[in-house]
Amino acid sequence: MKAPQFAFKKIAAAAFACGLATASVAMAADNLPAAKPLKLPELQYEKYTLPNGLVILTHEDHRLPLVAIDLWYHVGPLNERAGRTGFAHLFEHMMFEGSEHVGEKAHIKYLEGAGATDINGTTDFDRTNYFETLPSNQLELGLWLESDRMGFLLEGLDRTKLTNQRDVVRNERRQGEGTPYALADEQAYHMLFPQDHPYYASVIGSHADIEAARINDIRDFHQHFYTPNNASIAIAGDFDAAKLKALLTKYFGPIPHGPAVEPVTIKTPPITAQKRATVTDTVQLPRLTVAWLTPPVFTPGDADTDILVHILGGGKASRLYRKLVYEQQIAQTVTCGLNALKLGSIANCDITAKPGVSLDSLEAALWKEVASLQTDGPTQAELDRARTVDVTAKITGLQRLGGFGGVADTLDRYNQFLDDPGYLPKDIARYQAATIASVKQAAAQYFGKDQSVVVSCVAGKKVVDDVPRSPDNTDADVKLTAPYDAQFEDQQNWRKTAPAPGPTTAFHLPVPKTFTLANGLQVYLLEDHSLPVFSAAVVARAGSESDTPAKAGLAGFTARLLTEGTTQRSATQLADDAEQIGTTLTSVADVDSANASLNALSNNTEAGLDLLSDVIEHPTFAPEEVERIRKQRLVAILQESDQPVASVLRVGFRTLYGDHPYGIRPIGNTDGIKSITRDDIASFWQAHYGPKDSALVLAGDLSESEVKHLSEKYFKSWTGAASTAVTVPAAPTPPGLKIVIVDKPGAPQTALYAIGLGLPRTTPDYPAVMIMNNVLGGLFASRINMNLREEHGYTYGAGSGFLMYRTGGPFYSGAQVRTDVTAPAAKQLMLELNRIRTDPPTEAELKLAKDSLLHSLPGDFETTKASIGGLRQLFVYGLPLDYFAKLPARYEAVTPAEVSKAAQTDVHPDQLILMAVGDRAKIEPSLKELNLGPIEYRDTTGNLLK
Incomplete structure (x- = not known):
C-alpha cells in the first residue's frame, strides 16, 4: 500500500502514461541507422455503467493467461479538509483489513494464494486506486474481493483494526521522514499552496491528523466516498466479455448507490513573489529544490510544460545535467519532474550539490538555463528527442496490464480526468503538436523567478513533528451502526463462499531461441510481437565477485564508464543518440555480472543495437571521464550513510563476510575507488569483457x-579472450548471534535486519527454499510481516529473502521499525526465525506459499524488460534453456518434508548478525536487556568502534 510521501514525482508525468494512434515519430540521429516506419498499436476498450453508477472499462488481451483489475475511487486529499489530512491514504490501508464475507486480513492471502502480482493500493492527491493482476481463471475471485470491500467493509471495521493501521501508516510516514530530503519536499508543498488547500499537506497526512482519526470518521468516509457511483473499474486481459458482464452485475450490481459527491472547485492561487525557506536534515550534501505551479493536468500548456521540464532536467541529455553534472561538475545529481494534478500541476527541479559547492551557484546556473529557454526556446533536436521519449514511454507502458501505469490504469486515469478512456491518441497528439514557440511560451509564462518557491536543504538536525499514540481505550465506548438492514444482509449471504477458480489455462513458460556467433557470443531471443517494443542487453560475467579489497569497486567502476564515451561517440553524444530513439543507455555491475541495456520501440532496433555494440566494444575510458565518474562514486558512497537500509547492507555484509568479495558492495568503498587507475579499468575490461564470455539477450518484437x-x-x-576464470573464495565461518549498532542520532526509525550466510542461485533445493521463505517472510501474508506489521504495528512492512549469487550470498530478514519498539521488534523477529524451524508450516501456509510462486510465474514475462532479466539468469548461472518451462513442475513436486528440511538447513538463528541502524541512545538500553548476544558498534562504513 503505497502513497507518495511528499508527492514530488521525479520523472516526467508522461512516463506513467501510455497511448496509441498515428503519430509522427522523430527519426534517428544522423549518426544512427534510420528508424523504420512505425505503426502505433490500437487499444480497444468498452465502456458502460451499471445502474448503481459504477463505470466499467474493459480491454481484451489474450497474449498471456492474465487479467488485471484496477479500481479507481474518485477520492484523495483533494476531498480532505484541514485537520483531517491523510484520511484517504489511511482508508486505503483499512481496505486491506478484511470485509464482511472475505474475513479479517484475508484479502491479500486470497490474492497471493491465487498467484496474483502487482497487489497494491495507492493514494494520490486526486484519487485512490486498488489493483491486482491475476491468472485469468481467478478473475471471479478478484471481483468477489473488490466488490466485498466496496460494499461490505464496515461490518468488520472496528477500533482494533484502526489502531493497528494508524500505527502502520505512521510507520510509513516515519520511513519517509527518514529518507534524505523528504522534509524539504514537504516544505516546498507548504509554500506552493495555502494551508487550507488540499495539496498543502503530504498525501500521507500529518502525525497529528492520522492519530486523531476515529472509527466513526473512517466509517463515514467509506459511506460517502467508497460507493459505486464514485468509482470506475478497469479490467484488462484474458477474459470473455459476455461472462465478464454477468460477473460484474452479480458482484457489484447489488451494492447500493451512494450519496452524490460534490465536485471540488477550489482555485489554486498563483504565486506572485518568490518564496524561500531553509530546511535542516541529517544529510551529507545540501540540495536545492525549485518548484513552480503549472497548468492543471490535460489542460492547455500542460504538455508543453512537461516537455520543457524534460529538456531542462529530465535525463542525461538535459540542459542542467549537461551543464552542472557533466561540464561544470558542481552537482552530484539533477532531477526535474512534473506532478500533473487536477487543481494545478507542480514542476520541480532538485539539484544536489557536490561537496564544497554552494547552493547559490547551483541556483544561478538553473536560472541561467531557464532564462535561455524563455528567450530562445528549445532547439528542434531537443524538442524531437522529448517527443520521441514521450511516444516510447506511452507504447512501452502498454506491456503491463494493470497498475502503476499499465493498460487498466491508463483507462481509469483518462476516464477520471477527462471522462474519455479513449483519450490515448489525443494525448500523443498534444505532445506531437508542441513547437519551439509553444515550449518557449510555457517557459516564459510559468517559470519566472517570482512564480517560484526555493527550498535549501542543508545538514543539521532533523526536525520531525511526531505525536504520542492515542490511549488504548480510544473509541472503546463508541457504538457502531450497521450499514444495511437484516433483509439485505440475508440476501447477500451467498457472498460468504469464495468463488472457485475457472479451468486452468494452459501456459508454457518461454524457452528462448539461441545461437552462437563465430566469435563465441551467445545470443538469446524471446519473440513477442504483441507490441512494437524490444529490450536488449549485453551481459558479461564481470561482476564485483572479481574485486579485491585493494581495488574494491573496480567492476562497478568499469561498467559505469561503458556509457561515458566510445571511440565513435563522446558521453554527451551517447546520451543524445539514446534519447533520440526514446531510450536511456544503462550500464551497471552487480555481484555476478555486468550488463549494458536499453528498451526502445522496435522500429529503432538497428539503432539500439548500434549503440549497445558501441558501448560494449569500443569504450575509451578517457582520463577526464574516469575522474568525473570517480568523484560521483565517492560522493554516492558518502551519501549511503544518509540511508539506513544502505547502511545495513554495507555494514552488515562487511561484518558477515569481511574481505570476501560478497562483503564488498558493488559500488566499492572510498579507499578502493581512490586507488583505481585508468589502467586498472582498461585491464579489467580486457580481462572480463569479450564475446566468448558474454551473451546478447533480447526480447520483444524481433524475428530470429x-x-x-x-x-x-x-x-x-x-x-x-575474456573468460570466467574467477574463483570466489569460500565463505567465512558463520558468526555466533550478535547485535551490531550503527548510530544515527535523531533517526525516526531503526533499520532492524538479521543477516546471515545464504545459498547459491544454483542450489538444488531452490524450489523448497523459495516456498519456505514465502512462509517465513516472502509474502505479505508471511509470518514475519503478519507479526511485526499486522499484529503489533511495529513497521510499515517486514520480510525476508536470500540474495543468491554464484557461490552463495546473504540471507536477510527484518524491517524498519519504530524507534521505541526496536527491542520488542527484535524479539519478535528472532521468535519467527526460530519458529520456522520448530513449528513447521501448516498445510494452509504451504498451499499459499506454493500457489503464489506457481501461479505468478506468467507475470514474470509480462514485459520485455522482465523477460531479459530471466534470460540473463540462464546465461550467468548456466541454467538450462528450458529452466523456466520446467520450474512449475519443480514447485509442484516440493513436499512438506522438503520445506521443513530447508528451514532446518538454511535458516540459522544462532549464526546471525542483528543489525540495528538507529538512534543509539534510544535503542541501546533495551537491546542490551534482550540478552540476545554480545553488542558491538560500527560506523557507517563498517569499521569497528571501541
Whole structure:
C-alpha cells in the first residue's frame, strides 16, 4: 500500500502514461541507422455503467493467461479538509483489513494464494486506486474481493483494526521522514499552496491528523466516498466479455448507490513573489529544490510544460545535467519532474550539490538555463528527442496490464480526468503538436523567478513533528451502526463462499531461441510481437565477485564508464543518440555480472543495437571521464550513510563476510575507488569483457532472422579472450548471534535486519527454499510481516529473502521499525526465525506459499524488460534453456518434508548478525536487556568502534 510521501514525482508525468494512434515519430540521429516506419498499436476498450453508477472499462488481451483489475475511487486529499489530512491514504490501508464475507486480513492471502502480482493500493492527491493482476481463471475471485470491500467493509471495521493501521501508516510516514530530503519536499508543498488547500499537506497526512482519526470518521468516509457511483473499474486481459458482464452485475450490481459527491472547485492561487525557506536534515550534501505551479493536468500548456521540464532536467541529455553534472561538475545529481494534478500541476527541479559547492551557484546556473529557454526556446533536436521519449514511454507502458501505469490504469486515469478512456491518441497528439514557440511560451509564462518557491536543504538536525499514540481505550465506548438492514444482509449471504477458480489455462513458460556467433557470443531471443517494443542487453560475467579489497569497486567502476564515451561517440553524444530513439543507455555491475541495456520501440532496433555494440566494444575510458565518474562514486558512497537500509547492507555484509568479495558492495568503498587507475579499468575490461564470455539477450518484437542479421552486423567483429576464470573464495565461518549498532542520532526509525550466510542461485533445493521463505517472510501474508506489521504495528512492512549469487550470498530478514519498539521488534523477529524451524508450516501456509510462486510465474514475462532479466539468469548461472518451462513442475513436486528440511538447513538463528541502524541512545538500553548476544558498534562504513 503505497502513497507518495511528499508527492514530488521525479520523472516526467508522461512516463506513467501510455497511448496509441498515428503519430509522427522523430527519426534517428544522423549518426544512427534510420528508424523504420512505425505503426502505433490500437487499444480497444468498452465502456458502460451499471445502474448503481459504477463505470466499467474493459480491454481484451489474450497474449498471456492474465487479467488485471484496477479500481479507481474518485477520492484523495483533494476531498480532505484541514485537520483531517491523510484520511484517504489511511482508508486505503483499512481496505486491506478484511470485509464482511472475505474475513479479517484475508484479502491479500486470497490474492497471493491465487498467484496474483502487482497487489497494491495507492493514494494520490486526486484519487485512490486498488489493483491486482491475476491468472485469468481467478478473475471471479478478484471481483468477489473488490466488490466485498466496496460494499461490505464496515461490518468488520472496528477500533482494533484502526489502531493497528494508524500505527502502520505512521510507520510509513516515519520511513519517509527518514529518507534524505523528504522534509524539504514537504516544505516546498507548504509554500506552493495555502494551508487550507488540499495539496498543502503530504498525501500521507500529518502525525497529528492520522492519530486523531476515529472509527466513526473512517466509517463515514467509506459511506460517502467508497460507493459505486464514485468509482470506475478497469479490467484488462484474458477474459470473455459476455461472462465478464454477468460477473460484474452479480458482484457489484447489488451494492447500493451512494450519496452524490460534490465536485471540488477550489482555485489554486498563483504565486506572485518568490518564496524561500531553509530546511535542516541529517544529510551529507545540501540540495536545492525549485518548484513552480503549472497548468492543471490535460489542460492547455500542460504538455508543453512537461516537455520543457524534460529538456531542462529530465535525463542525461538535459540542459542542467549537461551543464552542472557533466561540464561544470558542481552537482552530484539533477532531477526535474512534473506532478500533473487536477487543481494545478507542480514542476520541480532538485539539484544536489557536490561537496564544497554552494547552493547559490547551483541556483544561478538553473536560472541561467531557464532564462535561455524563455528567450530562445528549445532547439528542434531537443524538442524531437522529448517527443520521441514521450511516444516510447506511452507504447512501452502498454506491456503491463494493470497498475502503476499499465493498460487498466491508463483507462481509469483518462476516464477520471477527462471522462474519455479513449483519450490515448489525443494525448500523443498534444505532445506531437508542441513547437519551439509553444515550449518557449510555457517557459516564459510559468517559470519566472517570482512564480517560484526555493527550498535549501542543508545538514543539521532533523526536525520531525511526531505525536504520542492515542490511549488504548480510544473509541472503546463508541457504538457502531450497521450499514444495511437484516433483509439485505440475508440476501447477500451467498457472498460468504469464495468463488472457485475457472479451468486452468494452459501456459508454457518461454524457452528462448539461441545461437552462437563465430566469435563465441551467445545470443538469446524471446519473440513477442504483441507490441512494437524490444529490450536488449549485453551481459558479461564481470561482476564485483572479481574485486579485491585493494581495488574494491573496480567492476562497478568499469561498467559505469561503458556509457561515458566510445571511440565513435563522446558521453554527451551517447546520451543524445539514446534519447533520440526514446531510450536511456544503462550500464551497471552487480555481484555476478555486468550488463549494458536499453528498451526502445522496435522500429529503432538497428539503432539500439548500434549503440549497445558501441558501448560494449569500443569504450575509451578517457582520463577526464574516469575522474568525473570517480568523484560521483565517492560522493554516492558518502551519501549511503544518509540511508539506513544502505547502511545495513554495507555494514552488515562487511561484518558477515569481511574481505570476501560478497562483503564488498558493488559500488566499492572510498579507499578502493581512490586507488583505481585508468589502467586498472582498461585491464579489467580486457580481462572480463569479450564475446566468448558474454551473451546478447533480447526480447520483444524481433524475428530470429532479423536478430541473426543484426547481431552479425554489430557484434561479429568483437574480439577478446575474456573468460570466467574467477574463483570466489569460500565463505567465512558463520558468526555466533550478535547485535551490531550503527548510530544515527535523531533517526525516526531503526533499520532492524538479521543477516546471515545464504545459498547459491544454483542450489538444488531452490524450489523448497523459495516456498519456505514465502512462509517465513516472502509474502505479505508471511509470518514475519503478519507479526511485526499486522499484529503489533511495529513497521510499515517486514520480510525476508536470500540474495543468491554464484557461490552463495546473504540471507536477510527484518524491517524498519519504530524507534521505541526496536527491542520488542527484535524479539519478535528472532521468535519467527526460530519458529520456522520448530513449528513447521501448516498445510494452509504451504498451499499459499506454493500457489503464489506457481501461479505468478506468467507475470514474470509480462514485459520485455522482465523477460531479459530471466534470460540473463540462464546465461550467468548456466541454467538450462528450458529452466523456466520446467520450474512449475519443480514447485509442484516440493513436499512438506522438503520445506521443513530447508528451514532446518538454511535458516540459522544462532549464526546471525542483528543489525540495528538507529538512534543509539534510544535503542541501546533495551537491546542490551534482550540478552540476545554480545553488542558491538560500527560506523557507517563498517569499521569497528571501541
